[in-house]
Amino acid sequence: DGGITQSPKYLFRKEGQNVTLSCEQNLNHDAMYWYRQDPGQGLRLIYYSQIVNDFQKGDIAEGYSVSREKKESFPLTVTSAQKNPTAFYLCASSARTGSGGANVLTFGAGSRLTVL
Amino acid sequence: GQQVMQIPQYQHVQEGEDFTTYCNSSTTLSNIQWYKQRPGGHPVFLIQLVKSGEVKKQKRLTFQFGEAKKNSSLHITATQTTDVGTYFCAGTGANNLFFGTGTRLTVIP
Numbered sequence: 001d002g003g004i005t006q007s008p009k010y011l012f013r014k015e016g017q018n019v020t021l022s023c024e025q026n027l028n029h030d031a032m033y034w035y036r037q038d039p040g041q042g043l044r045l046i047y048y049s050q051i052v053n054d055f056q057k058g059d060i061a062e063g064y065s066v067s068r069e070k071k072e073s074f075p076l077t078v079t080s081a082q083k084n085p086t087a088f089y090l091c092a093s094s095a096r097t098g099s100g101g102a103n104v105l106t107f108g109a110g111s112r113l114t115v116l
Numbered sequence: 117g118q119q120v121m122q123i124p125q126y127q128h129v130q131e132g133e134d135f136t137t138y139c140n141s142s143t144t145l146s147n148i149q150w151y152k153q154r155p156g157g158h159p160v161f162l163i164q165l166v167k168s169g170e171v172k173k174q175k176r177l178t179f180q181f182g183e184a185k186k187n188s189s190l191h192i193t194a195t196q197t198t199d200v201g202t203y204f205c206a207g208t209g210a211n212n213l214f215f216g217t218g219t220r221l222t223v224i225p
Contacts, residue, residue, distance in 0.1 A: 035215075042122075042204060042217040043159070058212075090158060103208060104149060107158040 003027065006091050006108035013078075013085070013115050021076045021111045023091035031097045032074035033105065036060060037088040046089075049074055050097050078113060086115045120207045122216030130224050135192040137219035139205035146208040148181055148188045153218070154201040195223050 004025045013019045025032065034046040045058030049068040063082025068074055074093075078085045089112075092105040121140045129135050139148065147166045151159035163172055165181035165188060172179045178191045188207075192199055200223050205216040 043206075043215040045212065048212065097212060103213060104161050104164060105151075105159070105206075105213065107160070110158050 004091055004093055004106055004108035006089075006111050008111060009109065011111060011113045013113065015115055016080045018077055018079050019085075019113065021078070021089055021091075021113070023074045023076065023108060024072055025074075025091075025093045025106075025108075026072060027093055027106060028071075029093035029095050029106070030071070031094045031103070032068065033092045033094075034058075034064070034066065034074070034076045035090045035092065037090055037110075043090065046076065048097070085113055088112050120205060120214045120216040122205055122219055124219055125217065126220050126222070128222045128224060129195050131197060132194050135195050135199070135221055137190050137203050137205075137221075139188045139190075139207070139216050141186045141207050141209075141214075143209055144185050146185075148185075148208070149206045149213065150179060150188075150190055151204045151206060152201050153204065157201075159204060192221075195221070197223050197225055199223055 007022045031050050033048040035043040037043050044060050046064050047055055047058055047066040049055035052068055052071050055066050055068050063079055065077045088110050090110045091108040094103045094105050119142045123138050149164045150162040153159045163179050168185050169183045170181040176193045180189045202218040202220045204218045206213040
């Protein structure tokens with residue numbers, strides 16, 4: 001079945017440590033996204049990538065980094081510079097960005113990060 | 117920057133009552149999408165509206181896109197316990213989607 005796989009589902013980290021969240025899709029989608037979800041704040045865009053080896057900052061990119069070396073993979077690193085990293089992280093993909101229907105998002109199941 | 121406001125933030129209804137959530141954008145949207153997130157789950161795409169004044173129905177759910185393409189609504193008729201979750205609108209502006217803050221629906225049996 002086609003879909004998006006995120007791992008790990010739950011992750012605990014000590015302050016000062018970097019952590020990398022994995023996101024893999026087999027939908028052959030060009031675009032991939034990372035969102036952060038906090039209670040009562042909806043979904044906020046961290047980074048997105050429209051094509052391999054290219055990515056752009058979203059609304060809250062500070063303290064995060066990404067790479068897009070393969071079409072299927074878009075890992076997110078939460079660095080020690082992120083002041084409040086405890087959150088639910090959602091990876092998504094779409095056929096393309098922009099309007100016209102190609103930007104419908106398919107989400108992964110999410111990764112819940114807790115900083116101790 | 118572009119913002120999409122969604123109200124109400126929370127809604128509790130008795131099973132069988134109707135429910136409506138509203139979405140308003142500060143700018144004209146190319147299209148609007150609606151997603152549902154069950155408790156503990158991830159957002160799942162419900163529908164996309166593209167045309168000014170468009171109305172679409174999915175069983176008990178009715179989606180509307182405003183004439184000016186700046187607002188949208190989702191109406192659920194005769195809610196059921198399976199409708200529980202958070203409903204998000206997401207508008208497409210210049211490039212990316214902008215999500216509303218969501219409306220969390222609780223259905224009391």
